[in-house]
Amino acid sequence: DEYILNGTKTWISNAQFCDLALVFAYTDPGQRPKGMSCFVVESKSPGFTSRPIEEKMGLHASPTGEIILEDCRVPAGALLGNEGEGFKICMSMLENTRLSCAAGGLGLARACLDAAVEYANNRQQFGQSVARFQMIQEQIARMVVEEEAARLLVYRAAVMKDMGVPNNRETSIAKYAAAQAANHAADEAIKILGAYGYSEEYPVARYYRDAKYYQIVEGTSNIQKWIIGQDALGIRKANR
Incomplete structure (x- = not known):
């Protein structure tokens, strides 16, 4: 009973x-x-x-x-449900929470990019904005590429989810890519803002702390790589 x-x-x-x-x-x-x-x-x-x-x-x-x-x-x-169905229920939940986590990482990457662009355009050094410096442009360019690539991967997984198509593989790819983009963007934003990035006066210090979250929860980045790698090698298909 x-x-x-x-x-x-x-x-x-x-x-x-x-x-x-x-x-x-x-x-x-x-x-x-x-x-x-x-x-x-x-x-x-x-x-x-x-x-x-x-x-x-x-x-x-x-x-x-x-x-x-x-x-x-x-x-x-x-x-x-029934006895013995717990693991199945848990995994079905992870397909949703991993996707929402990927979207969160994507949003954080975008927030870092926006903060870095705004600061670079407004910060004056040697009579011009630091946005004119080629190294800053290179950093921003990488942030843009990684954020947009992660966005397309997240959107692909979301569309597959909406269509009811198995998407464990695509969701793992999206979560891994978004988490990496978020952490790299946060790191670059700190560098672009310099000492201000290290202070609480600007939001990028918080973004830097929060970014690590997306590499840990709902399956670590290493777990996502394990899922992706096993699928690619034919050891265990993710979309069963």
Whole structure:
């Protein structure tokens, strides 16, 4: 009639504010992925506790926390789908969250580009704007190319998602490219702004801290490369 859940999961967005949590737990550990099930758990359930993670490098506007389950009893009706379908549910969710994460990285890359262009056009040095310096132009050019390439990859994955076409491969490519573009753009923006880029007076310092997020969440950049590489080599097709 019920399940008893035990375990801890950290780095969860809005963990300390949620009313409901999707909990993935092994109901048959011996079956590995096929032994994982998904539960809808109320945060007021006995044995359910959460606490915030206060000290983060970036993404300060997004609350992050930890959930601890200690003999947390949930009714049988809390099971989402059937036993053993948890991994399948989790992977279907990742297809959506990875795509939205790719879009976020793309937006950050664009914000860095806009900030760098505005500063370069306004900053005067040696009687002219620093936008006239060829090295600045080279940095901006690379930022433009990488941002636009990432944009097309994100849009391709989004169109495939809208069409209901399998897109795990394309989403991994988009997320990897957007995360790389965001981190490179943030780094270049800091360089173009110089000491001002290192200060909180301009937004690029925050962009620099936040950019790393996109190489970590919803599958790290290394995970995306693993998916892409295995697909290219015919070891494991991403769009099954």
